[in-house]
Amino acid sequence: MGSDTKKAHNEHTMASRQPQAAAEPAGSATGSAPVEASGGVDPRVARIYQRLVETYGEPRWEPDGDALGGLIATVLSQHTSDVNSARAYATLIERFPTWEAVRDAPTNEIADAIRVGGLAQIKAERIQRILRELTERLRAEQAARGVQDKADEADEADEACEPRLTLDVLRGLPLAQAQEYLLGFSGVGPKTAACVLLFSLGKPAFPVDTHVWRVTKRLGLIGQRVSADAAHTILLGLIPPEWRHTMHVDLIQHGRRICHAQRPVCQRCPLRADCQYYWTTLAQASR
Numbered sequence: 001m002g003s004d005t006k007k008a009h010n011e012h013t014m015a016s017r018q019p020q021a022a023a024e025p026a027g028s029a030t031g032s033a034p035v036e037a038s039g040g041v042d043p044r045v046a047r048i049y050q051r052l053v054e055t056y057g058e059p060r061w062e063p064d065g066d067a068l069g070g071l072i073a074t075v076l077s078q079h080t081s082d083v084n085s086a087r088a089y090a091t092l093i094e095r096f097p098t099w100e101a102v103r104d105a106p107t108n109e110i111a112d113a114i115r116v117g118g119l120a121q122i123k124a125e126r127i128q129r130i131l132r133e134l135t136e137r138l139r140a141e142q143a144a145r146g147v148q149d150k151a152d153e154a155d156e157a158d159e160a161c162e163p164r165l166t167l168d169v170l171r172g173l174p175l176a177q178a179q180e181y182l183l184g185f186s187g188v189g190p191k192t193a194a195c196v197l198l199f200s201l202g203k204p205a206f207p208v209d210t211h212v213w214r215v216t217k218r219l220g221l222i223g224q225r226v227s228a229d230a231a232h233t234i235l236l237g238l239i240p241p242e243w244r245h246t247m248h249v250d251l252i253q254h255g256r257r258i259c260h261a262q263r264p265v266c267q268r269c270p271l272r273a274d275c276q277y278y279w280t281t282l283a284q285a286s287r
Helices: 043-056 067-077 082-095 099-104 107-113 120-144 148-153 168-172 175-183 190-200 210-219 228-238 241-257 276-285
Strands: none
Touching (some): 043 241, 067 082, 067 099, 067 120, 067 190, 082 107, 099 120, 107 120, 168 175, 175 190, 190 241, 210 276
């Protein structure tokens, strides 16, 4: 259990960057090397990626390797601000130095520790449920390896043979299997799983939060009726693995700065040339 405060959604903590002026139609000179749409990449996706990089840059990708800490921090980040979720995580690990201690503590004590993050009782119950489910999985995996068979012969068998709570198993799994493993926990959906894999383990998942969902719908990369959960699968197929971290973070920046849910600033949008929403809705209405 790390001593540093987790940043559950690392994309929210990237350094602030000012968006550039609106882009000219795709293909205009920009002063940077064009992205080549090789290997079957949709040329529109390549143009959008390049415009995002030109506008918001390529954020650093520094996974910390702590998947379980990332999972708990992501639960804490739900329906609250980055500042408050970070404070909740910091208080939690200060009061309970191991995940086993978090699992076994009275739920009201966990809720008290994370209260600043909001929905404390719900999140406390969810966190403990995940940790108990993980314990059962690790026990089953341990038993399958034959370790449990030795428990009867060991002194203090319960303590000696109890598996340490960790999600290190995810490191060696392919992306799809790692995601499936995480989705097996109660309350863990595609976005939470993808956040853990991308930011904690450096696997090329693609989380779809509210900004990414809105912007990709307006761009026409996903259909208007596609759910956020379904969008994960579609966008994984469209975006090359090496682009996913940058595109995820930059799309969030774009959604916050330009492509607002209400009154998007389309005249300043660097993606306007490839935006289905602009050309089918706003541009038509202005004629």
